[in-house]
Amino acid sequence: MDKHTSKAFDEELSNAINLFLKMGEMAAKQVEKAVQALTDVNEQQAEEVIIADNQINQYERELDERVLQLVIKRQPAASDLRLVMAMSKGVVDLERIGDEASKIARMAKDLASQGSAPTGYSEAQHLSNQVRLMIYEALEAFRKFDAEKALNVIQHDSAINREYQSAIRSLMTYIMEDSRYVSRMLSVMWILRALERIGDHAKNIAELVIYTASGTDVKHTSYDEMEKTILNTQSH
Amino acid sequence: MDKHTSKAFDEELSNAINLFLKMGEMAAKQVEKAVQALTDVNEQQAEEVIIADNQINQYERELDERVLQLVIKRQPAASDLRLVMAMSKGVVDLERIGDEASKIARMAKDLASQGSAPTGYSEAQHLSNQVRLMIYEALEAFRKFDAEKALNVIQHDSAINREYQSAIRSLMTYIMEDSRYVSRMLSVMWILRALERIGDHAKNIAELVIYTASGTDVKHTSYDEMEKTILNTQSH
Numbered sequence: 491m492d493k494h495t496s497k498a499f500d501e502e503l504s505n506a507i508n509l510f511l512k513m514g515e516m517a518a519k520q521v522e523k524a525v526q527a528l529t530d531v532n533e534q535q536a537e538e539v540i541i542a543d544n545q546i547n548q549y550e551r552e553l554d555e556r557v558l559q560l561v562i563k564r565q566p567a568a569s570d571l572r573l574v575m576a577m578s579k580g581v582v583d584l585e586r587i588g589d590e591a592s593k594i595a596r597m598a599k600d601l602a603s604q605g606s607a608p609t610g611y612s613e614a615q616h617l618s619n620q621v622r623l624m625i626y627e628a629l630e631a632f633r634k635f636d637a638e639k640a641l642n643v644i645q646h647d648s649a650i651n652r653e654y655q656s657a658i659r660s661l662m663t664y665i666m667e668d669s670r671y672v673s674r675m676l677s678v679m680w681i682l683r684a685l686e687r688i689g690d691h692a693k694n695i696a697e698l699v700i701y702t703a704s705g706t707d708v709k710h711t712s713y714d715e716m717e718k719t720i721l722n723t724q725s726h
Numbered sequence: 727m728d729k730h731t732s733k734a735f736d737e738e739l740s741n742a743i744n745l746f747l748k749m750g751e752m753a754a755k756q757v758e759k760a761v762q763a764l765t766d767v768n769e770q771q772a773e774e775v776i777i778a779d780n781q782i783n784q785y786e787r788e789l790d791e792r793v794l795q796l797v798i799k800r801q802p803a804a805s806d807l808r809l810v811m812a813m814s815k816g817v818v819d820l821e822r823i824g825d826e827a828s829k830i831a832r833m834a835k836d837l838a839s840q841g842s843a844p845t846g847y848s849e850a851q852h853l854s855n856q857v858r859l860m861i862y863e864a865l866e867a868f869r870k871f872d873a874e875k876a877l878n879v880i881q882h883d884s885a886i887n888r889e890y891q892s893a894i895r896s897l898m899t900y901i902m903e904d905s906r907y908v909s910r911m912l913s914v915m916w917i918l919r920a921l922e923r924i925g926d927h928a929k930n931i932a933e934l935v936i937y938t939a940s941g942t943d944v945k946h947t948s949y950d951e952m953e954k955t956i957l958n959t960q961s962h
Contacts, residue, residue, distance in 0.1 A: 544946070550945075551945075554943065558808065558811060561811075562803075562807060567798075568794075571794060571797060575793070575794060575814060578811060578815065579814070579815065579818060582815060662908050662909055665905060665908045666906075666908050669902050669905035670902075672898050672901045672902050672905075673898055676894075676898060707787050707790065709783065709786075709787075710780070710783040
């Protein structure tokens with residue numbers, strides 16, 4: 491590749507990465523606003539989150555097109571191609587995070603109109619804080635191609651899953667003692683589940699970072715194996 | 727591209743497509759077995775589904791690698807690249823279908839050991855039949871690059887969502903009348919939700935087919951718009 495082409499490629503690649511990060515930040519923001527709409531019982535804000543999801547979908551389309559053009563025009567080498575493919579997959583996770591935020595907003599809206607659930611809001615707030623942190627960490631790992639940082643995100647996900655389980659159990663106990671608000675309580679449970687899924691998507695992005703940085707697909711492998719993979723890559 | 731290269735590309739592409747279809751059929755089979763394990767209260771079969779998920783994950787890794795090699799070595803033209811990228815995204819949906827099947831199996835196992843839920847099994851069976859049909863139709867549309875068939879799948883998804891909503895409502899009514907089995911009933915609800923998600927993944931694959939066939943990203947557009955897109959493509 492001559493210098494001119496290579497420079498153009500670098501520029502387009504870095505533009506695409508920036509769009510990816512921007513989209514990710516917006517997705518995290520949507521999660522924050524959706525849960526805020528829930529805890530503030532703010533129907534108006536819930537509606538705004540639902541509408542703003544369009545913007546994220548637009549970002550996805552734009553990024554898909556850029557990735558395609560990059561591969562067609564620049565024919566990247568293996569390691570760059572790995573990154574480009576990772577981005578093409580990661581964008582799906584970001585879009586799904588936006589979808590989940592939008593679902594949370596829809597349930598927040600329902601709860602605002604039918605009357606609040608008797609419990610579960612602090613659990614939602616707590617999980618929301620944690621998964622947003624995971625998204626930011628995953629994006630940061632992506633920005634720096636930092637596999638170790640990505641590994642932190644993956645570790646974080648197990649902790650969130652445990653908290654999610656325990657929150658669900660406590661809401662179930664509530665329903666068993668007072669079954670008047672089953673429908674509202676179920677809405678809160680769907681919200682908790684949506685947040686847990688958001689954590690999964692952040693984890694997927696972290697796994698893509700490890701794949702890009704190490705060339706090894708670490709999905710479905712244990713934490714120990716991932717760590718070994720990363721250490722091996724670094725010692726080369 | 728000379729004839730030799732082009733022939734090699736066609737062969738590798740068709741091999742990759744076959745692997746994609748094989749993976750998809752296995753994912754549908756996993757859904758069937760998982761729900762069967764639930765309705766037959768068969769812990770052993772549930773366990774088998776959980777273990778077999780590894781095979782799907784292996785397929786995903788293999789397909790990702792093939793796609794990467796195809797792009798690196800063959801530098802496909804725009805239309806072929808679109809197909810290859812669609813496959814790379816679709817494989818994520820197939821893997822998630824496998825994940826959902828595995829989650830269903832895990833809940834079937836729990837229900838088998840803690841005692842069955844008092845209701846909801848026929849709803850699960852019914853939804854399972856429908857989403858498996860959607861998967862097969864989506865795969866068929868993919869195999870033939872048939873955008874019209876893909877559009878059927880998308881239409882099918884709305885019907886499934888309505889049925890899912892009505893099943894959930896009837897289970898909620900049950901809990902309100904008899905709250906002794908909240909935990910078991912919730913497991914059945916998670917299973918219904920997993921099935922609904924599986925329908926979403928089949929829909930994603932159908933949307934990728936339309937994207938590949940028409941060059942237009944139809945995600946987040948209305949059914950009417952999709953239909954117009956397909957008709958426009960055919961008249962060219």
